[in-house]
Amino acid sequence: LTVLNAGRRYLKAEDLSGKVFVTSGLGGMSGAQAKAAVIAGCVGVIAEVDEAALLKRHKQGWLMEISDNLDHCIARLRDARKNKIALSLGYHGNVVDLWERLVYELDTTGELLVDLGSDQTSCHNPFSGGYYPVQLGFEEAKQLLSTNPGQFRTLVQESLKRHVAAINRLADKGMFFWDYGNAFLLEAQRAGADVEKRGANKTEFRYPSYVQHIMG
Secondary structure (H helix, E strand, O other), X not given: OXXXXXXXXXXXXXXXXXXXXXXXXXXXXXXXXXXXXXXXXXXEEEEEOOHHHHHHHHHHOOOOEEEOOHHHHHHHHHHHHHHOOOEEEEEEOXXXXXXXXXXXXXXXXXXXXXXXXXXXXXXXXXXXXXOOOOOOOHHHHHHHHHHOHHHHHHHHHHHHHHHHHHHXXXXXXXXXXXXXXXXXXXXXXXXXXXXXXXXXXXXXXXXXXHHHHHHO
16 A cells, blocks of 8 residues: 555555665565555565575565676566566665665666655664664674674765665655665664755655654
């Protein structure tokens, strides 16, 4: 319902075939995103750093494909988008790398390859394993979290700034992004990322929340 209503509200589209939804998280709550994309008829690319979560969703049949190669992901996205094929593709990697690759594609080809975007990392718990920084691999990040949580926190906040910078670049070209109620925008703001709404007070963000703006 969230994906369908986002399409209706922001893309003015009842039919989401050929539209691309990019997000992250395939865990307990977020795992439904892959199935939702296919039910809605769009192309869903969902990043997840934990291979176990990807394999679980794939085994369930909620996730159609898995790849750890961004070149392959972009090629599959382009093909499914062009041929209007419903697809759920799990990218085994950090969502920041995915967003930054989409910015690279925009800068080099002029193509905006994503229509809808969100995030379901556990940003209500960003410094205890709810969000993994892009600068490190998954196992390396887990090790740092246990040995130097202060450094881990610093890397998470740097990662959030890169995360938002890429989203902002794509949103400026027409992608519609929303907060999934996971405190992503709040933690990004605390990290110093550019998420505040222009001309508004500091409690207002430049992107909507699915609760008030999409489902409400």
